[in-house]
Structure formats: C-alpha cells, structure tokens
Amino acid sequence: MAAPFDVAVIGAGVVGAAVARALSAFDLRTVLIEAGPDVGTGTSKANTAILHTGFDAAPGSMEARLVARGYALMSAYAAEVGIPVEQTGACLVAWNEDEVVQLPVIEEKAAANGCRGLRRLSGDELYAMEPHLGPGARAGLLIPGEGIVCPFTAPLAMATEAVVNGVELRLDSRVTSMESDGSIHVLGCGPDPIAARYVVNAAGLQADTIEGLFGRHRFRVRPRRGELIVYDKMARRLLSHVLLPVPTKTTKGVLVAPTVFGNVLLGPTATDVDDKEDRSTTREGLEYVLAKGGRVLPALVNEEVTATYAGLRAATESSDYQIHFDPVLRYLCLGGIRSTGLSASLGIAEHAVELLAGPLPMTLKRDRKKVRMPPVGEGMVRAYEDASLIARDPEYGRIVCHCERVTAGEIRDALRSPVPARGLEGLRRRTRCLQGRCQGFYCLGGLVSLVARETGRPAAAFLEALA
Amino acid sequence: MVIVGGGPAGLAAAAELRRRQVGRVLVLEREGEPGGIPRDCHHAGFGWPDLKRMMSGPAYARGCAARARAAGAEIWTESSATRWRGARTLQVTSPHGLFDVSGRAVLLATGCRERPRAARLVPGTRPAGVLTTGALQRIVHGARERAGRRAVVVGAEHVSYSAVHTLTASGTEVAAMITDLPRHQTYGPLAWLAAGRHGIPLLAQSELTRISGKGRVDGVEVTHRTTGATQSIACDTVVFTGDWIPDHELARAGGLAMDPGTRGPRVDASYRTSGPGVFAAGNLLHGAETAGIAALEGRASAAGIARFLADGAGWGAPVVPLSVTRPLVWISPNALGLPEAAPVDHPFVLRVAEFLRDETVDVRQGARILHRERFRALVPNRSIRLRGGWTRAVVADGGPVLISTASRPREGEAR
Incomplete structure (x- = not known):
C-alpha cells in the first residue's frame, strides 16, 4: 500500500470539497474519496440553490454560526473563482393574520443571528416589489442579504482548487470498511485501500454508515426528500426576489426562487423516506408544490417546465449539525448538514481546519494555485456573448446546446478540466x-457525437451514462 | 430581409421573397446544415402539400435549401440569433464572431419542439433512456446508435409512428404505444403497419403515470383514464412523442403578442405579428404541422413581407382576433389585420381536442355567420384546413370573430 495520507476526506459533496480545498492550502497529503462518479452528485446537486444568510436558524446553534460564517466566505469566494451568485434578496410573505404575527418573531430571530438590514413590508409595498404575487398577501419581510448560488459550480470549484493544489481525488470509491492500528486508518474502498492518519466524514446521507465504521452511533440519517419543479426562462420575469412562506414548526415550506441560470424553481416538499437512493418524484409531491406555487405566483403554472427532480437532505434526529471531533480516534464527523450545507460549506471547512490543527501540525504552503471557473451564470458574460473570446477561438461561437446556449468550446474545456466531466451528466x-x-430534442445527438469525438470513446458509452 | 430559422418555412419564404425581387435575403440557421427537422426524418412522406412529389426527409431538406440558394438567398449556418438588439436587429453568435444583423423586416421561423418528459410532469426516477422523437432520430441517424432494446412510445399521432419506424428499423422492439385519446390519430395504413406487422399494442385512454429504474429505465406504469387500472411494462427506453410547443422564446423575448391557444406569436392572415416589420410563419405559429404545410405558410408569408418592404405600411390598422371554443383548440393565423391588404386565399389551420364525425364548423362575427364548412371527420393532433375567403366579410368594429362547431356552439369557455 502507498504511504498513508495525512487526511482522508470521505465524500466529495460541497462540504467534503470545501474541506479538501481548505486542507490543500497546507503542506498535507490529502485524499478526497467519493462513492459516486463525480464531485457533487448527492445532496449537493439537488437542492434549492439558495445562498442563506442564516437569518432563520436557531440562535446559538452550530448551524446558525456556520451558515453566517459560510455566507460571508462564500460571497467572497464566489467572486474570486467565478461561482454564479446573485444577491436577489428574499421576501417572506405572510398570507393570513397568524402568519403576520410571526413576522416580528422572525425579525428578532434574525437580529439574534446577527443578520441585519431586514425590513417589514406592507401589502402594498410587497405588490410593488413583486407585482405577479397572487392575491391575498397581507404583509412581508424583506431579507436583503439572501441570494441564489450555482449548486453545481460551487463544489466543482472547490474540488478543482483542491486538485490543482495537490489533493488526490478518488471517484467511484465507496468506503465500506475501516481498520485501524491506533495511528493509521485503512479505508476499504474498492481494489485500492486508502491509508490515512486522520479521517473526515463528510459522507452526507451515508454519514451515519461511516460513523458506524468508527464505532460511533451518535445519530441516524433519515433522508428527507424534497421534490422540485424548474420552470423555463420565460418565467424569470415573474419575480425578482426569493419568495419564502412563513415557516411552521415542522417545515420551511415551499418557496419560489429565481436560479442563476435564469429559471424559476418551485419547491421543495419535505417527506421522510427510508431509501437513501430514492430520488423519485411522485404525483402527490408535484401536485402539492404546483398548488402552492399557483397561489404564490399564479402566472407561473402556465409557463413551461424544464425539469422536475427530487433531492434528499441528510436529516437526523437532531435539528443541528452533527460536528464531532475525536482527537484520540483521529476522526472528525461533519454530519447532519441538512439543507444549508451549500451556504455553510466554507464555514464548516474553516471550522474543520481549526479542529484538525490542534493535534495535526500544518503549515501554509508558500504558493497556492488559484482557479477560475467558466462563466455559466446568467449574470455573467457567457462564452456565446464574449466577442473577444469567440474571435480568439471560434469554438466559443459554435452553439451546440441552443436552449442553454452552450458552445463547443465550453464542452471541450469541461472534458479537459482538472476535474473533467466523464459523461453527459457531468x-x-x-x-x-x-x-x-x-x-x-435538438442537441442530444450532436452532443453525443461531439463528446465521442473529443474523448475517442464510443457514443453508446455516453448514452448509457445520461441520467 | 432577415429570416430566423432555416427549416421548411424559412427556406420557402426566402426562395419566394427572392422570386418577388426582394434584394438581399439572409437566412440565419443555428445548425450546421439547413433544412430543419426533416433532415433527421429518414422516411418517405415529405413534399406532397407544397411540391406535389413524395420524398424522404433528408432529400426534402436538401431541396428546400437548394431552392432558396438557387433563388439567390444567403444561408448562414451555425448562426444563432441570441438576442434582440433593436426592433428589427438581432445579435448573432457564430464561429465567425459575435455581431448584429439588421433587416428592414424580420421573419421568425424558429419551428417547434416536442414537450419532453419533465414538461409533462411524469413522476418517477430520472434514469437514462427517456427521449423525445427528436432526440431519438438524432441519436439513431446522427450518432448512429441504437436507442435501446425495448421501448414504450407515448403518443399515437403521425410523429409517434415516425418514432416507431425509427425504433424498429434500428433494432429496438416497441413494447407498446400509449395515447390518452380513444384511438390513434394517424393515417390508417401507418397504424395498421405498427399494430399488424410489428404487433405493437396501442393502449388507448391511458397515461404514463410513472417511470422507474436507477441508472437506466427498467419499466413504466400505465394507468387507464376511466377505470384507473394500472399495468407495468418492462422497457429500457421511453420515447415521448408529439405534444408540440412552438419554439417561441425569441418571439416572447421580443415582446410580441402571443396566442393563448397555439402558444405561438399572434399573427394575422398576412403573417404579421404585433411587432412592426416582424413576421412569423411555420411551426412557430402552432407546433408541428407537416413540413409541407410549414413551407406553404413560409411561401404565403412572402407576399405580405414583399408588400411591407415595398411600402412600409401595414401596422397600426385595427386587428380583429379570431377565437375558438371547445372542442376546437386553436386556429392559425389567429387574427385579421383590417383591411387585409390582399384577399386571404390560403386556408387557416385548425385543431380539435376530440374525435368528431360529420361536424360543421361555423365562423361568426357577432350574430352574422360568415362561413360554414362541413367536415366528414375531425381528428385531434391532425391538421384541419379551413378555407379562407370569408375574411373580406369581417368588419373592424364588429367584435371578435368566433369559430366553433355547429353542434356545440357555446359549450366550454371562449378562449
């Protein structure tokens, strides 16, 4: 077996990728282990893509602290590496008297969480800001800091930065066993076991399974399924803020949000399920969110739907994050990161490094390579509208996906990047x-041919991989 | 003159505009080859309405482009109109650069697409192997791959049988066809071929209610609409066919008035949209009619465009909307700009929601019946052509023109 790594991070979702990136700043040998075929294929790819301020988190909780910190770090990091982010602000809408009286309570909570700038809105102000809101909105609360973020680019940027700074990325490697002699952990994950002095559990839905391998049973992950509907870009004009309902004791409810790709997202449901891989949508779930969406934005339901999907949040019996460090065991658990992981990820990673830096000596590398992600957000100058880029390389003027205006140059780049796409899904x-x-309908055949040509692999391989 | 879309409608308009001595006609085509959807339809059945000849899709597509070029039109391929930069100016992205193109008039002929699985809100998992006919044909004929081993085809209209043909010819067994209507909506011989020769069962009055499979499709659940009975069918491929929607994004981005029935831009009988100097024709107006019908519309639109280019007039006159009531779903063109500068000699296209026999269609304005036409059979998802001629009896101040079936003139709500 090869020499042991200093740290093995299990799970290349947004939390694991953030931890690997943070560790890549130090002169450590780090490996990022992922069960799936790519970075960010679990909870990280199917969520509401909101960049939360943490205004409504439970004051004093680990989640409240790390979301607030993660929000600040993400805002800066997104600008640095080119993760699409838009600070749209959110409107919390109260539809009845019971909800109206909740608004000051939420305001107080936000203040306790250090979230500033909130403003109460009368019904008239609400309709002036969001003229397509359905009838009956009574009052609202503006949270100007809330925003939207690209859930795909964020973990990819972090993993890419980690890889170009020396972190080893092992895909298709599900950790199924752990043996330890007290100082070195050997993780069984396919034909090549991985030895590491420290292990970070960022396994998301499987965090409790990894806990079990370390003899710990502090929580159980019970996936909470959320079904969502994505509307086409023609719907984007219907709203300018994230539209939130007043949360109840049990759920944050169904929201309507713009996306950084210029679409509109409606959802999610919240259903506890047993199967950690059951990402199927249901008739009841879709009808439920449609009914909610039809009330909030009646014009939305006449627009075309481009996707429906379901994501699984890694919920546990606790409402707070399950972050536990065992210095003697050399094991750090980052579990129970439910729906705020994308916003909190960089805060969680910073906290993880602080914890590990106690027993694990680490010094900052002298030079770190920076990364710059391709501009995929609607708020950016995309390749197809970048005259100088097209003049330099005509492949950026050759649109191969017409609906999303993706060019052959971008496809080529994604296949050759440090964390390359391995198929159509990537x-x-x-x-x-x-x-x-x-x-x-238009582009699948052409894309398959293009990717087959670029990679020298048969077209059939890509059709099988498309999900 | 700038034409967006080098399919049958755009190319036919280009050729006719040149024949009418329009100086410079430019066709923007986003794909590498002009010709539109027929390029990928490797079967016979193209050309009858417009050319009175039968040929294959690719041959028809090549012919459309050749006639436009021979007439002197320019066709720029790999050139996407990506943004409006003025009332008749478009930003174009192409490997040759990013630039603006302006015309004295613009014709939108951007075609249509099939609604994919997501747009139909079919629940279940999201495995590989779920396609539209368009994607299927490009995989089989473009990438030269077999789609799968066993497929279920959703739909039983013309294009559904085209999908069946593509599947069976490339070695994929078709397990079943599914339609929510009581029977198929295509020509008898095509349905006979699928059911008789290939032994493909047609599950009528049924809906696809669930897709299952992790990684790859492993089956579907089909529910009968009236009895609620469900059955499971094992398959590794699902093809969603038909349920067309105009590719109307450029039209909507330009702020053009839209017709709620067709979901395409509203046009009058001269193919004028609400945007001065902006015309629209072909399947952008109403979803898929055959390529020949789209080409005829393109050709017909050239008359109005040539008039506009000659005198610049035509907008600002009263527009009388044409509305339909159930069981009619839409009519196209769906307005009259008064006075229409020339008699409307081309027919209107109609759609129905259900099968009707020996039905009369009435056209009224107020209490006046302007036109009655009897049809032996009206079939959903099939083109119905209503004669023109009556348009000169429409008056500007007589209210909307209502088209309905004689047996149920006031049933349902007006659209």
Whole structure:
C-alpha cells in the first residue's frame, strides 16, 4: 500500500470539497474519496440553490454560526473563482393574520443571528416589489442579504482548487470498511485501500454508515426528500426576489426562487423516506408544490417546465449539525448538514481546519494555485456573448446546446478540466448543456457525437451514462 | 430581409421573397446544415402539400435549401440569433464572431419542439433512456446508435409512428404505444403497419403515470383514464412523442403578442405579428404541422413581407382576433389585420381536442355567420384546413370573430 495520507476526506459533496480545498492550502497529503462518479452528485446537486444568510436558524446553534460564517466566505469566494451568485434578496410573505404575527418573531430571530438590514413590508409595498404575487398577501419581510448560488459550480470549484493544489481525488470509491492500528486508518474502498492518519466524514446521507465504521452511533440519517419543479426562462420575469412562506414548526415550506441560470424553481416538499437512493418524484409531491406555487405566483403554472427532480437532505434526529471531533480516534464527523450545507460549506471547512490543527501540525504552503471557473451564470458574460473570446477561438461561437446556449468550446474545456466531466451528466452540471427546455430534442445527438469525438470513446458509452 | 430559422418555412419564404425581387435575403440557421427537422426524418412522406412529389426527409431538406440558394438567398449556418438588439436587429453568435444583423423586416421561423418528459410532469426516477422523437432520430441517424432494446412510445399521432419506424428499423422492439385519446390519430395504413406487422399494442385512454429504474429505465406504469387500472411494462427506453410547443422564446423575448391557444406569436392572415416589420410563419405559429404545410405558410408569408418592404405600411390598422371554443383548440393565423391588404386565399389551420364525425364548423362575427364548412371527420393532433375567403366579410368594429362547431356552439369557455 502507498504511504498513508495525512487526511482522508470521505465524500466529495460541497462540504467534503470545501474541506479538501481548505486542507490543500497546507503542506498535507490529502485524499478526497467519493462513492459516486463525480464531485457533487448527492445532496449537493439537488437542492434549492439558495445562498442563506442564516437569518432563520436557531440562535446559538452550530448551524446558525456556520451558515453566517459560510455566507460571508462564500460571497467572497464566489467572486474570486467565478461561482454564479446573485444577491436577489428574499421576501417572506405572510398570507393570513397568524402568519403576520410571526413576522416580528422572525425579525428578532434574525437580529439574534446577527443578520441585519431586514425590513417589514406592507401589502402594498410587497405588490410593488413583486407585482405577479397572487392575491391575498397581507404583509412581508424583506431579507436583503439572501441570494441564489450555482449548486453545481460551487463544489466543482472547490474540488478543482483542491486538485490543482495537490489533493488526490478518488471517484467511484465507496468506503465500506475501516481498520485501524491506533495511528493509521485503512479505508476499504474498492481494489485500492486508502491509508490515512486522520479521517473526515463528510459522507452526507451515508454519514451515519461511516460513523458506524468508527464505532460511533451518535445519530441516524433519515433522508428527507424534497421534490422540485424548474420552470423555463420565460418565467424569470415573474419575480425578482426569493419568495419564502412563513415557516411552521415542522417545515420551511415551499418557496419560489429565481436560479442563476435564469429559471424559476418551485419547491421543495419535505417527506421522510427510508431509501437513501430514492430520488423519485411522485404525483402527490408535484401536485402539492404546483398548488402552492399557483397561489404564490399564479402566472407561473402556465409557463413551461424544464425539469422536475427530487433531492434528499441528510436529516437526523437532531435539528443541528452533527460536528464531532475525536482527537484520540483521529476522526472528525461533519454530519447532519441538512439543507444549508451549500451556504455553510466554507464555514464548516474553516471550522474543520481549526479542529484538525490542534493535534495535526500544518503549515501554509508558500504558493497556492488559484482557479477560475467558466462563466455559466446568467449574470455573467457567457462564452456565446464574449466577442473577444469567440474571435480568439471560434469554438466559443459554435452553439451546440441552443436552449442553454452552450458552445463547443465550453464542452471541450469541461472534458479537459482538472476535474473533467466523464459523461453527459457531468457535462450538464459543468456547462448547462441538456438542462434546457428541449431536454435534448435538438442537441442530444450532436452532443453525443461531439463528446465521442473529443474523448475517442464510443457514443453508446455516453448514452448509457445520461441520467 | 432577415429570416430566423432555416427549416421548411424559412427556406420557402426566402426562395419566394427572392422570386418577388426582394434584394438581399439572409437566412440565419443555428445548425450546421439547413433544412430543419426533416433532415433527421429518414422516411418517405415529405413534399406532397407544397411540391406535389413524395420524398424522404433528408432529400426534402436538401431541396428546400437548394431552392432558396438557387433563388439567390444567403444561408448562414451555425448562426444563432441570441438576442434582440433593436426592433428589427438581432445579435448573432457564430464561429465567425459575435455581431448584429439588421433587416428592414424580420421573419421568425424558429419551428417547434416536442414537450419532453419533465414538461409533462411524469413522476418517477430520472434514469437514462427517456427521449423525445427528436432526440431519438438524432441519436439513431446522427450518432448512429441504437436507442435501446425495448421501448414504450407515448403518443399515437403521425410523429409517434415516425418514432416507431425509427425504433424498429434500428433494432429496438416497441413494447407498446400509449395515447390518452380513444384511438390513434394517424393515417390508417401507418397504424395498421405498427399494430399488424410489428404487433405493437396501442393502449388507448391511458397515461404514463410513472417511470422507474436507477441508472437506466427498467419499466413504466400505465394507468387507464376511466377505470384507473394500472399495468407495468418492462422497457429500457421511453420515447415521448408529439405534444408540440412552438419554439417561441425569441418571439416572447421580443415582446410580441402571443396566442393563448397555439402558444405561438399572434399573427394575422398576412403573417404579421404585433411587432412592426416582424413576421412569423411555420411551426412557430402552432407546433408541428407537416413540413409541407410549414413551407406553404413560409411561401404565403412572402407576399405580405414583399408588400411591407415595398411600402412600409401595414401596422397600426385595427386587428380583429379570431377565437375558438371547445372542442376546437386553436386556429392559425389567429387574427385579421383590417383591411387585409390582399384577399386571404390560403386556408387557416385548425385543431380539435376530440374525435368528431360529420361536424360543421361555423365562423361568426357577432350574430352574422360568415362561413360554414362541413367536415366528414375531425381528428385531434391532425391538421384541419379551413378555407379562407370569408375574411373580406369581417368588419373592424364588429367584435371578435368566433369559430366553433355547429353542434356545440357555446359549450366550454371562449378562449
């Protein structure tokens, strides 16, 4: 077996990728282990893509602290590496008297969480800001800091930065066993076991399984399924803020939000399920969110739907994050990161490094390579509208996915990047191809041929991989 | 003159505009080859309405482009109109650069697409192997791959049988066809071929209610609409066919008035949209009619465009909307700009929601019946052509023109 790593991070979702990136700043040998075929294929790829301020977290909780810190770090990091982010602000809408009286309570909570700038809105102000709101909105609360973020680019940027700074990325490697002699852990994950002095558990839905391998049973992950509907870009004009309902004791409710790709997202449901891989949508779930969406934005339901999907949040019996460090065991657990992981990820990673830096000596590397992600957000100058880029390389003027305006140059780049796309599914998250309204009606055949040509692999391999 | 879309409608308009001595006609085509959807339809059945000849899709597509070029139109391929930069100016992205193109008039002929699985809100998992006919044909004929081993085809209209043909010819067994209507909506011989020769069962009055499979499709659940009975069918491929929607994004981005029935831009009988100097024709107006019908519309639109280019007039006159009531779903063109500068000699296209026999369609304005036409059979998802001629009896101040079936003139709500 090869020499042991200093740290093995299990799980290349947004939390694991953030930890690997943070560790890559130090002269450590780090490995990032992922069960799936790519970075960010679990909870990280199917969520509401909101960049939360943490205004409504439970004051004093680990989640409240790390979301607030993660929000600040993400805002800066996104600008640095080119993760699409838009600070749209959110409107919390109260539809009846019971909800109206909740608004000051939420305001107080936000203040306790250090979230500033909130403003109460009368019904008239609400309709002036969001003229397409359905009838009956009574009052609202504006949270100007809330925003939207690209859930695909964020973990990819972090993993890419980690890889170009020396972190080893092992995909298709599900950790199924752990043996330890007290100082070195050997993780069984396929034909090549991985030895490491410290292990970070960022396994998301499987965090409790990894806990078990270390003899710990502090929580159980009970996936909470959320079904969502994505509307086409023509719906984007219907709203300018994230539209939130007043949360109840049990759920944050169904929201309507713009996306950084210029679509509109409606959802999620919240259903506890047993199967950690059951990402199927249901008739009841879709009808439920449609009914909610029809009340909030009646015009939305006449628009075309480009996607429906379900994500699984890694919920546990606790409402707070399950972050536990065992210095003697050399094991750090980052579990129970439910729906705020994308916002909190950089805060969680910073906290993880602080914890590990106690027993694990680490010094900052002298030079770190920076990364710059391709501009996929609607708020950016995309390749197809970048005259100088097209003049330099005509492949950026050759649109191959018309609905999302993805060019052959971007497809090529994604196949050759440090964390390359290995199939159409990976390309979809890196470039937006096939994400649009036609879902491949026009472009699938051409894309398959293009990718086969670029990679020298048979076209059939890519058709099988497309999900 | 700038034409967006080098399919049958755009190319036919280009050729006719040149024949009418329009100086410079430019067709923007986003794909590498002009010709539109027929390029990928490797079967016979193209050309009858417009050319009175039968040929294959690719041959028809090549012919459309050749006639436009021979007439002197320019066709720029790999050129996408990506943004409006003025009332008749478009930003174009192409490997040759990013630039603006302006015309004295613009014709939108951007075609249509099939609604994919997501747009139909079919629940279940999201495995590989779920396609539209368009994607299927490009995989089989473009990438030269077999789609799968066993497929279920959703739909039983013309294009559904085209999908069946593509599947069976490339070695994929078709397990079943599914339609929510009581029977198929295509020509008898096509349905006979699928059911008789290939033994494909047609599950009528049924809906696809669930897709299952992790990684790859492993089956579907089909529910009967009236009895609620469900059955499971094992398959590794699902093809969603038909349920067309105009590719109307450029039209909507340009702020053009839209027709709620067709979901395409509203046009009058001269193919004028609400945008001065902006015309629209072909399947952008109403979803898929055959390529020949789209080409005829393109050709017909050239008359109005040539008039506009000659005198610049035509907008600002009263527009009388044409509305339909159930069981009619839409009519196209769906307005009259008064006075229409020339008699409307081309027919209107109609759609119905259900099968009707020996039905009369009435056209009224107020209490006046302007036109009655009897049809032996009206079939959903099939083109119905209503004669023109009556348009000169429409008056500007007589209210909307209502088209309905004689047996149920006031049933349902007006659209």
